[in-house]
Amino acid sequence: MVDPWFICNARLPGRADLWRVGIAGARIISVEPQDDGGGRDLGPAWDAAGRLVSPGFVDPHLHLDKCLTSQRSQGAARNLDEAIRAVRAIKASFTRADVAERGRRALRMGVQHGTVAVRSNCEVDRSAGFNALEGLQQASREMAAQVDVQLIAFPQEGWFDTPGTIEDGAGSYVAQALERGVKVVGGNVNASLWPSDPQAQVDATFALAAQHDCDIDYHLDNADVAHAFTLPYVAEKVIAQGWQGRVAVSHIASLAQVSDAQAAQAIERVREADISVCVLPTRIRLTRVRELMEAGVNVACGTDNLRDPFVRFGDADPLKALLLLAQLTFGLDDASLEKLWSMATTRAARMLRLPDYGLAAGCAADLMVIDAHSVPQAILEQSTRLAVFKAGVQVAGPMQLQ
Template identity: 40%
Template sequence: MEFVIRRVRIDDERPLMDIGIEAGRIVEIAEAIPAIGGEEIDAGGRAALPGFIEPHLHLEKAFLHRRLPARSGTLEEAIRVTGILKAKQEREDVLERSRRVLDMAVKNGTTLVRAHPDVDPIQGLVGVETAVQLRDEYHDLLDLQIVAFPQEGILKTAGVEDLMEEALDMGADVVGGCPYNEMSWDDTMAHIDRVFDIAAKHGRPIDMHVDFADDTRDRRFASARYIAEKTIATGYRGRVALGHVTSLGALEPDEAKPVIELLREADIHIVTLPATDVYLGGRGDTAKPRRGLTPVRALHAAGVNVAYSSNNIRNAFTPFGKADPLQIGNLLAHLVQFGTPEHQGEILKMGTENAARVVGVSEDYGLAVGKQADIVILDTFSVADALLDLPARSWVLKRGRVTVVTTVESRICRGCGRTHTPTASGSTRS
């Protein structure tokens, strides 16, 4: 056996298990594997999950928060500020900031990222070019999918469609969309039609930013129904993901229900982005401010596949974040009031199994025999405590190879009589 993980908790209702790994895949799960591994880890009863998945990250926009700080915190300001900064994008700087995000993600147990670089005349294809380079550079640490994302619209901005085609030829995996960033509802529908045409031409899945608003008074921010109908008509069920979809949460339940049913029928994946959506949403409300989220509870209850992601890391859209899916999951659980043990389990699924469906890797994903050995072992002893403890990621494995080892030492000192000297890292030495 190439690799054996000993005494790991994969299910709180079952005994501790050993996991055997060969050629990057799980080949055996048993209470005791007699074979000796070429390499072994003793998890000591710690809990394990399949590697986390971030289905919606903007790498090239990360860590811009101090270069031109936002002042009002609105979506309009974030778009304006980011537009100014992305016009100045330089390849090496984009690579450095993107690596910071990916390093954070790897250390936090993420084994797959779907990146959404802008494709437009403002920054050209630098986001795609750098993502393609990083996909190769980080191959042993995580998988990187690339979306050709037309942030500035397709009809509104000349040359974007050609750039999207070029991005796909360069190696982008997914066709993106931003239909609300057009001048009219007719153009929003035409934008969606173009996205489906490009995707069908190249045989690629679709992942769009849609309905990113507090309400649906402007039809450009009420496109989910049209997209669902288009998905069904074109035979694209299961291959379309939508990020944000916040305006759907402003509808009364009777208004939202038929749209949600269509999303379920079309097997569309919804990716909620709570750190961004709550930060930017509801700012114009002087009373009873909206939370600015897609209706996660209603979507989940209806059987729609819901996942979550970090979206932006430290920029005008989201001034916080460290690419930690457990942190975002904990935030989401609070916001949608998913606090029961069963609901906490569903949140964990949203960052793992559900996210795997979004990015199309379900068949090869999970803690089961035959699956790819992408595993995160947490420094906690119950799977159910993952969202509560936000524990260190003791070990992370990608395709059966250890990529991260984290050791945490913390000591309560009460009358110990020792001298404690801060070290350069900020910890103490005694």
């Protein structure tokens, strides 16, 4: 066995007092109270001096294929329809090398902020073909020592082919992407955007998930109107197919527009179906975040678009997303900030079903050391990530610990 080393005098999220974290090779081997060490010489140690040590960030919702392209379009789109058309125009120029290069750059940004795992959408359709997918598969392989990448085959252009409308038949491309090794079926289910039946898209994606034994991750009900409300149907589908714990939905903005009674009923079914909800504070009007959390739903937070026609700003930093989310949900007290932390760490890891994520003996040594003495301080002050570890090896941060 490789010699262990230790981070001592560490503050850990959600725990009082000081701790000593032991690491050997790619794994955490111990997490013990600091004062249990006695005079034993345990091996080489770095003194965190009361700084925060946390499992690294998990960014559960990205768009790496179109990231860093904002300079290729004329300006910010005013609505979803315009943004889709703007991306369609630039997507035709995507090459595998171009997508791989931008994907690597964005992944590297995330790693420098402490991100150890991501889930990214990848558009497959008439405009992009499979260039974006091949580019992101390449970037994922090249970055594998620094960050885990899951890809979703995402039908940004709409599932069905409806001539004369914006809906451009990406469903058949998604099916082919699963043949090419993608493990997560995407959907862009939005009753106010497409002319087709949203439930028919849900049925088609669940059938594909069953056929390929895949998880599902939707952009769902991304509209500030009560009538674009397919969430209850998705929850029923999950339960009927036995896909509990395997489905995630992002946005569900319309949940904030329906009546309180309708919302309460839907939230209960979402909890029963064990659907993870991803909120994205690049959007101003969010869903019912607090009610979902209070009901016991697994809610995660992602960074979303990164300098593209949808969102012209960003640097893939989950800590910034948490601060934005705290502001938008009025969650700036200590207890709320502690909860928010889990949305970019443990809850996001649960959404991605990462098997060995956490801060306990046996977990992957995917950690970050932050120049703060508590979680609230880290979020409010946007503290520096001093060191980031992937599988026990330091991959970012100005402070050399090993």
